[in-house]
Amino acid sequence: MIHSFPGNFPIQEYLRLTVNVTGKHNNMGKFNRENVTDEGAYVMDEQIKQVLADLEASGRENDARETDRAMKMLNLHPDTAKKLSDLALSNHSTRILEIGTSNGYSLIWLAWSARENGGHVTSIDKDRAKQELAAANLERAGLTDWVTLRAGDASEILSVLDGPFDLVFLDADRIAYPALLTQFLSKLTPGGLLLADNVHSHPEEIAGYLSALAARDDFEHSVDPVGEGLSIAYYRPE
Numbered sequence: 274m275i276h277s278f279p280g281n282f283p284i285q286e287y288l289r290l291t292v293n294v295t296g297k298h299n300n301m302g303k304f305n306r307e308n309v310t311d312e313g314a315y316v317m318d319e320q321i322k323q324v325l326a327d328l329e330a331s332g333r334e335n336d337a338r339e340t341d342r343a344m345k346m347l348n349l350h351p352d353t354a355k356k357l358s359d360l361a362l363s364n365h366s367t368r369i370l371e372i373g374t375s376n377g378y379s380l381i382w383l384a385w386s387a388r389e390n391g392g393h394v395t396s397i398d399k400d401r402a403k404q405e406l407a408a409a410n411l412e413r414a415g416l417t418d419w420v421t422l423r424a425g426d427a428s429e430i431l432s433v434l435d436g437p438f439d440l441v442f443l444d445a446d447r448i449a450y451p452a453l454l455t456q457f458l459s460k461l462t463p464g465g466l467l468l469a470d471n472v473h474s475h476p477e478e479i480a481g482y483l484s485a486l487a488a489r490d491d492f493e494h495s496v497d498p499v500g501e502g503l504s505i506a507y508y509r510p511e
């Protein structure tokens with residue numbers, strides 16, 4: 274089922290209902306009061322904000338200079354990364370999987386959200402050198418303990434990866450998403466979120482994935498225009 278944003282959208286309704294009004298609990302039963310305002314907003318540590326700002330600047334500079342696509346960082350738009358984090362926090366996601374680590378920009382947002390939720394992120398990338406950059410960036414941000422990095426082809430790693438996951442973020446080879454969806458679906462928990470970037474920037478490449486989602490009746494699906502277009506699917510099997 275596909276809905277367009279904004280509108281009467283079950284995922285929004287679901288998230289609205291599941292966000293704790295005080296914003297002070299997580300689903301591991303822990304409280305992170307020092308990171309939450311009285312209005313329920315999560316406050317990111319200054320150290321993490323600084324690393325993210327550095328990565329935004331260096332990523333822009335690197336990607337403008339590099340002509341070889343493999344050498345670009347291709348980080349998520351900051352607004353999309355914030356949206357990803359908001360979704361993880363409000364859905365109380367604790368078992369997060371990212372496909373496409375690069376140098377760890379979106380991963381830092383997810384790892385911070387996982388830390389606030391008492392959870393953990395596993396992130397896959399076939400480029401070992403980029404994952405080494407990600408490891409260093411996570412260390413600088415103080416988030417190493419909330420992340421497991423797995424180097425290799427997403428399909429190969431997925432075949433040996435234990436689930437379940439309650440949030441999966443796809444940001445890699447878009448043509449491969451339909452096959453990956455088939456592969457990890459059994460590891461996605463009911464109520465879980467499935468997110469994918471680049472709906473508006475790469476419509477042809479992501480069309481197969483969107484069709485695969487639309488053909489299923491166990492996902493509520495929408496596209497948020499944030500950044501390059503974020504596909505948001507909420508897994509709701511019978």
Ligand SMILES: C[S@@+](CC[C@H](N)C(=O)[O-])C[C@H]1O[C@@H](n2cnc3c(N)ncnc32)[C@H](O)[C@@H]1O
Pocket residue numbers: 346347348349372373374375376377378379380397398399400403425426427428444445446449
């Ligand atoms: C757009 S970048 C990820 C950006 C990252 N999410 C961020 O916002 O910082 C895509 C990454 O996917 C990786 N990738 C592409 N195809 C892959 C595959 N089949 N298996 C694993 N990683 C893959 C690339 O090496 C690249 O680092």
